[in-house]
Amino acid sequence: MKKIRGIILFLLAMNILSLSVLADGNGDEHKSEIGISTYLGVGAILSLVLLVIGLILWNMTRKKLATSTNMKKNDRDLLRKKMSIQLMTSVIAGAVMLAATIGWATTRLESDESLELKHIHGLGYSADGDNLYIAAHDGVNLYAEDTWSNLHTKEEQHDFMGFSMVDEGFYSSGHPAPGSSLGNPFGVIKSDDMGESLKTLDLSGEMDFHEMAVGYNSHAIYVLNPEPNSRMDEAGVYYSIDEASTWEKSEMNGLEGAIRDIAVHPTEEEKVVVVTEVGAFYSEDFGNQFEPLVNATVTSTAFDQAGKLFMGIYEESNQLVEFDISTKEQKEISIPSLKEEDAIAYITVNPQKADELTFATFKKDVFQTKDMGGNWQQLADLGITKDKKEE
Structure with missing residues (x-):
């Protein structure tokens, strides 16, 4: 017994x-x-x-x-x-x-170890086109070789707002992780090692820029300043072409409606598109004079490396449109059906592969095409990431 x-x-x-x-x-x-x-x-x-x-x-x-x-x-x-x-x-x-x-x-x-993308705040490709990065409340997430990963430890999972990928890393605003010694809010920061180290450029402890965009190659910074601060006397669109050492206020003539999104030409620092509640507007002089591009509900916009403009538009249904600024010609790109009351929130085009485009929706679905709309792969569903090997 x-x-x-x-x-x-x-x-x-x-x-x-x-x-x-x-x-x-x-x-x-x-x-x-x-x-x-x-x-x-x-x-x-x-x-x-x-x-x-x-x-x-x-x-x-x-x-x-x-x-x-x-x-x-x-x-x-x-x-x-x-x-x-x-x-x-x-x-x-x-x-x-x-x-x-x-x-x-x-x-x-x-x-259950799939990553969850929390509150997507931007996305973009690395200069070689091999890596897709998505910023969220918990740092920067990487999609490479058909697999997802988070680049940061829990102590470094900063909340990156206004995230803008460039050829040498990224620029951002937002808030540091709890316990971090970095100023809160960030102001304007940059990283050339995908967040392993962060360099404060300006307005640390003062501003969190939700609407911010940076030229992919030019590194021209555009922000929507919501209120006066120590470097900006009033609210409005400001830009810097010297790493935030100095700022200039755009005159914003011709711009109508509350600003929702900004896109900067990759190489020509004076060219900028601003999306408002009225539509999309284009400027060739640092935002001093704007002309209307689209009179519709534009939900997101981004330039590709060649200077073509891509826009998410919602008019009875979701559309993804390629727009030629010089000719005003539009070409609709076929996209998957999106969830009810959802729309395209962020767009990025691979700098090395002109036919590869990725977009994220407000409900945190992420889709990627490698033949400009011919076929789509879903990379995340409601923020839950999907590795290709799982399919």
Whole structure:
């Protein structure tokens, strides 16, 4: 009986240990693990039930053997053999159930390691075209070689607002991670190593620019300043062509409506598109004089490397439009059906592959095409990332 008690205690300990595997992790991880731990607990209980049933049958056979004094030797040997089989079966059944449950939970945990894109604030490609970066509340996320990853540790997961990819890294505004020594809000910052180090350019501790764009090659910075600060006397559009050492205010003549988005030509620093609640407006003189481009609900806009303009438009349905500024010609690009009450929030075109475009929606769906709308791959669904290898 001591051996039997030892087996029971061992399997009980293994059940408890299997539940304690989920004890570590942060709050978000615990939320995602509640369902897994529940099923793991049920599986652990079932393994014990199988063991107990087997031991009850074994004990019944043992009692029968003990009380049968007139039983023939052959019959006794058969009962002893039956007892051994019952004991072995119960132990194996309990162990298999426990192992299967732990294996399932482990696989489920691994599958639940998909990144969640939280509050997307911009996206763009690296200069070589190999890497797609998406900024969110928890740092910068990378999509490369069909796989997602987050570039930053939990201590470095800054909230990047106004995120703008350029050929040598990115510019941004936003807020530092809790406990960071960086000024809050950021003002204007830049990084040439994708966030491993951040350089403060201006207005640290003063401003968080939600509407901000930077020329991909020119590095001309345009911001919508919401209120007066130590460097800008009034609200409005400002630009800098010297890394925020000096700022100039755009006169904004011809601009109508509240500003929603800004796009800067990749190489010609004086060319800028501003999207308002009325439509899209274009300037060739640093935003001093604007002309209307589109009188529609424009939800997002971006230049490609050749200076073509791409716009997300919502007019009864979602559209993605390629716009030639010089000729005013428009070409609609086929896109997947989007969720109800959703629209294109951010657009980026691969600087090395003119037919590769990625967009993100307000509901954090991310789609990519490598043949300019011929075929689309969904990279994220409601912010939950999808590796190509999973498909």
